[in-house]
Amino acid sequence: MEDMSNIELVEGDEGRMCINTEWGAFGDDGALEDIRTEFDRELDLGSLNPGKQLFEKMISGLYLGELVRLILLKMAKAGLLFGGEKSSALHIKGKIETRHVAAMEKYKEGLANTREILTDLGLEASEADCVAVQHVCTVVSFRSANLCAAALAAILTRLRENKKLVRLRTTVGMDGTLYKIHPQYPKRLHKVVRKLVPNCDVRFLLSESGSTKGAAMVTAVASRVQAQRKQIDKVLALFRLTREQLVGVRDKMRVELEYGLKRDTHPLATVKMLPTYVCGMPDGTEKGKFLALDLGGTNFRVLLVKIRSGRRSVRMYNKIFAIPLEIMQGTGEEVNAGQGVPRSEVPACHPIQCRPGMTAALSLQLFDHIVQCIADFLDYMGLKGAQLPLGFTFSFPCRQASIDKGTLIEWTKGFKATDCEGEDVVDMLREAIKRRNEFDLDIVAVVNDTVGTMMTCGYEDRNCEVGLIAGTGSNMCYMEEMRNIELVEGDEGKMCINTEWGGFGDNGCLDDIRTQYDKEVDEGSLNPGKQRYEKMTSGMYLGEIVRQILIDLTKQGLLFRGQISERLRTRGIFETKFLSQIESDRLALLQVRRILQQLGLDSTCEDSIVVKEVCGAVSRRAAELYGAGLAAIVEKRREDQGFEHLKITVGVDGTLYKLHPHFSRILQETVKELAPRCDVTFMLSEDGSGKGAALITAVAKRLQQARRENVKREQKLRSIQPQDEEALIAREPCRKLFMLKFSYSSVRHPQLQVPLSPGSAGGSLPLPSYLDG
Numbered sequence: 001m002e003d004m005s006n007i008e009l010v011e012g013d014e015g016r017m018c019i020n021t022e023w024g025a026f027g028d029d030g031a032l033e034d035i036r037t038e039f040d041r042e043l044d045l046g047s048l049n050p051g052k053q054l055f056e057k058m059i060s061g062l063y064l065g066e067l068v069r070l071i072l073l074k075m076a077k078a079g080l081l082f083g084g085e086k087s088s089a090l091h092i093k094g095k096i097e098t099r100h101v102a103a104m105e106k107y108k109e110g111l112a113n114t115r116e117i118l119t120d121l122g123l124e125a126s127e128a129d130c131v132a133v134q135h136v137c138t139v140v141s142f143r144s145a146n147l148c149a150a151a152l153a154a155i156l157t158r159l160r161e162n163k164k165l166v167r168l169r170t171t172v173g174m175d176g177t178l179y180k181i182h183p184q185y186p187k188r189l190h191k192v193v194r195k196l197v198p199n200c201d202v203r204f205l206l207s208e209s210g211s212t213k214g215a216a217m218v219t220a221v222a223s224r225v226q227a228q229r230k231q232i233d234k235v236l237a238l239f240r241l242t243r244e245q246l247v248g249v250r251d252k253m254r255v256e257l258e259y260g261l262k263r264d265t266h267p268l269a270t271v272k273m274l275p276t277y278v279c280g281m282p283d284g285t286e287k288g289k290f291l292a293l294d295l296g297g298t299n300f301r302v303l304l305v306k307i308r309s310g311r312r313s314v315r316m317y318n319k320i321f322a323i324p325l326e327i328m329q330g331t332g333e334e335v336n337a338g339q340g341v342p343r344s345e346v347p348a349c350h351p352i353q354c355r356p357g358m359t360a361a362l363s364l365q366l367f368d369h370i371v372q373c374i375a376d377f378l379d380y381m382g383l384k385g386a387q388l389p390l391g392f393t394f395s396f397p398c399r400q401a402s403i404d405k406g407t408l409i410e411w412t413k414g415f416k417a418t419d420c421e422g423e424d425v426v427d428m429l430r431e432a433i434k435r436r437n438e439f440d441l442d443i444v445a446v447v448n449d450t451v452g453t454m455m456t457c458g459y460e461d462r463n464c465e466v467g468l469i470a471g472t473g474s475n476m477c478y479m480e481e482m483r484n485i486e487l488v489e490g491d492e493g494k495m496c497i498n499t500e501w502g503g504f505g506d507n508g509c510l511d512d513i514r515t516q517y518d519k520e521v522d523e524g525s526l527n528p529g530k531q532r533y534e535k536m537t538s539g540m541y542l543g544e545i546v547r548q549i550l551i552d553l554t555k556q557g558l559l560f561r562g563q564i565s566e567r568l569r570t571r572g573i574f575e576t577k578f579l580s581q582i583e584s585d586r587l588a589l590l591q592v593r594r595i596l597q598q599l600g601l602d603s604t605c606e607d608s609i610v611v612k613e614v615c616g617a618v619s620r621r622a623a624e625l626y627g628a629g630l631a632a633i634v635e636k637r638r639e640d641q642g643f644e645h646l647k648i649t650v651g652v653d654g655t656l657y658k659l660h661p662h663f664s665r666i667l668q669e670t671v672k673e674l675a676p677r678c679d680v681t682f683m684l685s686e687d688g689s690g691k692g693a694a695l696i697t698a699v700a701k702r703l704q705q706a707r708r709e710n711v712k713r714e715q716k717l718r719s720i721q722p723q724d725e726e727a728l729i730a731r732e733p734c735r736k737l738f739m740l741k742f743s744y745s746s747v748r749h750p751q752l753q754v755p756l757s758p759g760s761a762g763g764s765l766p767l768p769s770y771l772d773g
Contacts, residue, residue: 003162003589014589014609023151024056032058039070046093055151059144061098061178067140069096072133081129087122095121101137102182110134144178145185149192156193156200163590168200175207228558232610235549238515239617243673245513246628250674252509253632257499263486270506271499275488276451276477277403278496278696281458285309286698291388291441293370294689296395296449297413297472298323300370302377304388305694314459314691319380321373327365329416329526366417367432375438389701390441391693394425395449395473397500403700406446412502413473413540416526444697444704448498449653450477452692453685457651459695461683464649466633470626470663471654474502474538478633481640501629502534510536517548524571533629537622539576539656545618547574550611559607567600574599579615580660616662623663627670634671634678646678653685 005013026032032054043066044050044057057063073090075081089095096117103113114133118125125133152172160168179186186204193202207214241249259265260273287309294301303318378384396415398406408421420428426446433441454467454477465479477498483491504510510532521544522528522535535541551568553559560568567573578599582592592608603611630650638646657664664682671680685692 001159006162014612016589016605021155024053024060026055026151027058028052028054039067039074042070043067055147059147061176064098064101064140064144064178065096066094068101068133068137069093071136071140072096075132075136081132082118082123082125085124089121090123098178099181101141102178102185104134104137105141106183138184141182141185142188145188146192149189149196152189152193153196156197156202160197160200166199170200171203171205173207174204175211180206231556231558232553232613235553236613236617238517239621241513241621241624246624246670246674249510249513249625249628250632250635253501253504253629254636256501256504256509257632257636260499261480261484261486261497266487268507270503270509271501272397272399272409272503273485273487274397274399274498274500275485276448276496276498277400277488278445278447278451278455278699279493280699280703281455281462281464282695282699286695286702288698288701289388290694290697291374291390292393292690292693292697293374293390294393294395294449294693295323295370296393296689298328300373301690302374303690303694304377304381304383305691307694307698314694316687316691316694317381318690319373319377321376323366323369327369327417328414364432366420367428368435370429371432371436374433374441375436378439385439387440387442389444389697391445391447391697392426392429392443393447393449393452393689393693395469395475395689397503398425398446398448398498400446403445403696404443409500410527410530412527412531412534414526444700445693447693447696448475448477449689449692450475451496451498452689452696453651453653454478454496454692455651455695455699456685456687456692457649457683459691461649461681463647463681464651464683465637466630466648466650467685468626468630468650468652468657469654470537470539470652470657470667472538472540473654474534474626475499476501476630476633478637484640499633502531502538504533504629505536506530506532517545517552520548521545533625537625539654542579542618542622542656543574543576544572546579546611546614547571549614549618550574553610553614559610560601560603563602565600565602576656577659579619580656582612582615583619584661619660619663620666622656623666624670627667628674630667630680631671631674631678634680635675638675638678644677647681648678649681649683651683651685653689658684 001016002019004010004015004017007017007019010017027036028051036054036058040054040058043063044054047057069090072081073086076084076086076090078084100117104110104117106113111127111130111134114130115125118130118133123129156168156170159170174186179189190202190204194200253271256269256271257273260269260271266273286307288307290305290307292301292303292305294303300321300323301318302321303316306315307313375384378386394406394408396412397409399409400406404426405424406426407424410421411417426443430443433439450467450469452467453469454464457467458464467477469475475498477496479494480497482488482493482495485495485497488495505514506529514532514536518532518536521541522532524544525535525541536545547568550559551564554562554564554568578595581587581595589605589608589612592612593603593605596603596608596611601607634646634648634650637648652664657667668680668682671678
């Protein structure tokens with residue numbers, strides 16, 4: 001059984017195939033000339049196929065008796081046997097057969113058998129002649145066994161090396177008259193094989209009617225494999241999307257994008273299209289030190305980011321902190337400021353009691369834990385007491401009223417901490433900082449990791465207008481024309497929209513391509529019926545889809561001998577990282593088996609092939625669905641800008657895109673096929689959730705400073721009564737200043753060149769365009 005990857009004559013790299021060596025022709029190229037004798041050459045010349053099957057002519061039962069005859073004839077001619085006498089029968093080809101050789105080598109009756117056989121040949125043999133003839137037979141048969149053992153040892157060594165084993169245990173099925181009837185042949189063969197391959201434990205098993213029963217078994221196995229293959233293909237076909245289906249997904253996504261942007265349909269839209277109030281990209285003038293927080297998975301990061309202008313230099317220092325499961329999923333005790341005090345004992349004057357709508361302390365646990373991590377990091381970096389601008393990457397669906405206000409819509413990615421949904425996460429962070437009362441921070445922006453990814457790549461490539469996350473979660477953001485965003489006032493410029501497309505399909509529009517396995521994963525999740533698109537595409541769920549398929553195939557008797565192990569029944573045991581490892585082109589099936597064994601799955605090579613195919617089908621569908629969604633976005637950007645052909649860059653982050661061996665290629669191919677008039681460049685993000693948050697904070701501070709200076713300049717130019725400048729700036733949305741209200745006489749603004757009516761009280765003056773956005 002040879003690995004398919006080594007058989008270049010047959011297409012395919014997976015599994016094994018039985019190879020019929022036809023080793024009888026070994027030596028036809030002259031490789032055995034150093035051990036061939038004059039008798040071998042004479043036998044070959046007298047055969048029906050001179051020069052061919054030379055190895056077979058040295059070892060097989062068809063020729064052993066003839067070799068013995070040629071040797072005896074020469075010895076008789078030389079006067080070494082039978083007193084130099086030669087019978088006419090000894091000159092006849094084929095008179096001595098392998099059965100004669102076997103009879104002459106028998107342990108007890110061998111000598112008597114030899115005398116009888118020689119007499120039948122018309123030879124008068126002495127006892128010494130009989131002994132000599134026995135020796136000739138032994139030499140010929142022993143050489144045959146040795147040569148056969150050497151060739152078999154070469155094959156066993158190859159099998160062991162293919163399997164990368166230190167020691168091989170295997171069985172060799174044996175058949176043939178020479179092996180069956182010769183009294184010494186099997187023992188000699190076994191002994192030499194074990195001597196030549198001491199690191200192989202070989203069992204020799206005598207076949208029972210191999211040519212008939214074996215043929216029937218091959219037919220039965222082929223029939224079984226064919227039936228199983230049909231069942232497996234039927235399951236895998238559920239994950240193979242046609243071009244028409246992908247076009248349908250693209251078009252449905254486009255419809256949902258439009259629904260999310262419009263005021264009337266937004267409440268019912270499954271793709272939420274949340275305004276982020278991020279309206280500008282870095283221009284290279286940003287500089288300073290910034291803190292960034294990154295909450296989006298089982299780990300939480302705190303970063304110090306140093307930005308230098310001019311050379312676009314960014315240096316980062318970070319520390320990773322774990323978030324305990326009881327805090328993530330809200331299963332721990334309710335506490336006060338992380339001190340283990342029950343809610344009933346929280347004083348009425350405590351900030352959490354004072355806030356209407358904030359009813360439980362599990363949210364305290366989460367945000368107090370975050371602040372504890374920040375404090376540890378500031379201590380670690382020697383920055384205790386420094387009031388730094390902070391960007392908070394919060395990678396969950398939030399509805400933002402401004403760049404520094406974000407209300408959590410719902411938890412995703414396995415988070416379930418209670419009493420946070422519907423609350424402003426920035427307020428909760430500020431209150432946690434106040435409760436600790438050790439330091440103060442200027443929280444400038446709350447950012448989604450997808451937006452941070454786009455911003456990071458936009459710092460390097462000005463064509464970057466899309467951010468894509470393909471990792472634990474699934475999401476996408478892009479720069480949308482303000483005129484299309486009915487949820488925000490203003491028609492000029494662009495704003496980044498966080499699509500939160502994980503909810504795509506929650507209204508049933510993807511039910512035609514959802515499988516029973518998708519439904520099982522959804523029903524067993526923390527949020528059944530929600531985030532259906534994410535559950536078909538993101539790294540958090542792909543392994544679980546594979547596990548559900550493997551369970552079903554095992555129940556049908558198509559995998560793991562029909563035995564479902566306890567490990568396979570365990571939810572979450574099949575992590576997405578295993579998909580990436582199993583689908584690696586460099587990974588042999590034996591390594592796949594080892595991965596499965598780590599999961600407690602005792603698999604054969606055939607099982608490993610099926611598991612690899614299942615992983616490939618699930619990950620391919622995910623990449624194609626990503627591509628269809630992204631194609632809808634870039635086509636929308638092309639049409640909105642009125643371009644015949646659009647050149648655009650997509651910033652990408654996420655372990656699925658980065659580490660899976662085929663995901664990125666399939667995604668890119670799908671986008672190219674479904675959006676042929678868009679030239680899409682994919683750019684890997686360098687820490688979008690950390691560096692990106694800092695860049696957004698830096699841009700926001702730059703724009704904030706520009707507004708502050710503009711207000712001062714306007715006040716000085718007009719000599720008006722100073723208003724509450726800080727309140728004015730705080731109320732200002734990211735994209736555009738509120739209209740400035742003035743009371744003044746007739747005057748012409750020196751920069752705007754806008755004539756103003758005399759005596760008009762409370763007139764409105766728009767911003768100059770160079771400050772807009």
